[in-house]
Amino acid sequence: MVAQNLRTPGPTPLPPAVREALSRDMVNHRGPEFAAILRECIDGLKWAYQVNEHDVVILTTSGTGGLESLVANTLSPGQRLLVASIGNFGERMAQIARVFGAEVTQIDVQPGQALEPQLLADALRANPRIETVFVTHNETSTGVLNPLQALAEAVHQVRADALILVDGISSVSSVPVEPEAWGCDVVVAGSQKGWMTPPGLAFVSISPRAWERQARSTMPKFYFDWRLARRSAESGETPWTPAISLFYALQAGLRLMREEGLERIFARHERLARYTREGLADLDVRLLADPRFASPTVTTAWLPDGVNGKALLTALDERDGVVLAGGQGNLSGKIFRVGHMGWVDQAELDAVLRALQVELNSIRAPTARSFSPVSSPEAR
């Protein structure tokens, strides 16, 4: 298995088939080999996104560039965007929209909490000018999974023609997301999450309504122009030179995903998340996320009193080969995060919990309870 137990919420470890794919030599990005790869990738993405009518485009950029593409393609300067932020990445979207000259109305939620559909409905009623709503599906900074379907319903009930933009960066591929069935017009995802591939590609699903909006949007766009991406894809190309190696990796990752099947992938993530939460609770570590909305892809926990986050993460890395992530923004130095998405199973999480037990014991009073692996998490 992997030498280092990389348990950050992206990047995630690469399976051998993906590493093999990455090592392939270059091909002409305007030739038939690349066209076949691009088509297979787009087909695979549409399968994972569970869409037929919506298009999916692939951009050579990281997730933040994917978010920027939402602003550039759906908004016009001065247009109002409702950003329902439940953490750092919602905050980032608001920042991008402001930089590009949109008027942002922001709802903020206590870290660890999900967004109440009622709150979203109220905000829309209070702001008749809002035609566009941005919602984070899975907030990577707090480990919270928003009830996306219910949120989309709430928007539709108050304002049927509002466009719904979704940050699905750490959900699509690992958690059920159904943009068509739920009426989510635009959903962005990132290659370094459950896809088991390196960072560097962003994926965007786009509804027919979003295309209409795109045609009217006057925000400046060139590199991130979805229309150019869709047009080029029709002839098996990308408008600009693509990160070819990352497409090789995506092709391999999607094949592995199809072998496992979406249902089984979703169930595995759900199960491993529960296993992680229970294991942490057994270590007397307090979880950050509201248990009703705890994320299937990343678990967040408060640092116990008197534990220095940086020292803990360094000890885990250097002594145990376990790499976790710290907090972001206001949560920096207060929490730690365990990623469990993509190519991961129980063994890696056992190793995380064991290492955490050892390191926390060496810091805390010796009363800390000992860790016992859960033999059958499904039975709990």
Added chain:
Amino acid sequence: MVAQNLRTPGPTPLPPAVREALSRDMVNHRGPEFAAILRECIDGLKWAYQVNEHDVVILTTSGTGGLESLVANTLSPGQRLLVASIGNFGERMAQIARVFGAEVTQIDVQPGQALEPQLLADALRANPRIETVFVTHNETSTGVLNPLQALAEAVHQVRADALILVDGISSVSSVPVEPEAWGCDVVVAGSQKGWMTPPGLAFVSISPRAWERQARSTMPKFYFDWRLARRSAESGETPWTPAISLFYALQAGLRLMREEGLERIFARHERLARYTREGLADLDVRLLADPRFASPTVTTAWLPDGVNGKALLTALDERDGVVLAGGQGNLSGKIFRVGHMGWVDQAELDAVLRALQVELNSIRAPTARSFSPVSSPEAR
């Protein structure tokens, strides 16, 4: 060696050490391993760019995103940009600048010709409002290397405080470029050219004057904000999740470049370009670029009368394993292009010339002269 003889002007073939690097598993992009790689990459880029005072930032994007970053970071809406276009990529820069609301004054030059310094000086004199000049160093679409040092001198003589932006995408790494010595404020390059690495990263060198301009620029910028990239690099990070695999590749590619040495790399490109031109002339193929300014990294030639470009390229690919590029824009269907940058030596070009001879003979009259490999191109 490579199974397929990929001779497009980017992407270019990958040496084994780079392919090996690409296959490495992920690391945390906020950890010490990535910090060390990022530092080594930036040091290596500064060595290849031959800069000390200028900064170099690395963006996860393809070359076109790198060009967009020039517009976003140095201009403000309504500000005038002089674009000296000698081909498709100059045209692209003008297009991006217009999309973002800059006022573009464009000089166009006949395809295959370089830009005369006098022409640039005259355009500046005729437009007192121009404070920013964009010049392509090596135009990939026509195979022309502009006399960059002389062009920069011409700009400085007419307007000492004008900012000079350079598209060095297919020159830096393969051709001498000295941004500091020549007074080129911003020079963008792309990973899929002479660096021997896949597409997906853009590099930008930035002068102190360009940083002053950046601080005043009001063009909307977030993902491409150079300031954020420089600030994060100080602590060994990138502001957004980087394409980690491509940084592994860049580290490996730069090590190979340092082993060979800049002088030898430049001489090899110069020699192979001459060898390619002479070989094509021996096949009675008419070259596009003015011989005084023929590019060291890509050679362009007119399709002989009666030769269908698409059919020729397909035959070369399918029968001979040789992959060349066609023309872009107005030159589509009229020319073909041979890339000779990065990991390439005479053997691959001999194979190109041999295959071209066979395919052209099978199309043209049997009077076509036969190909004889040049044994000692240095002696010519």
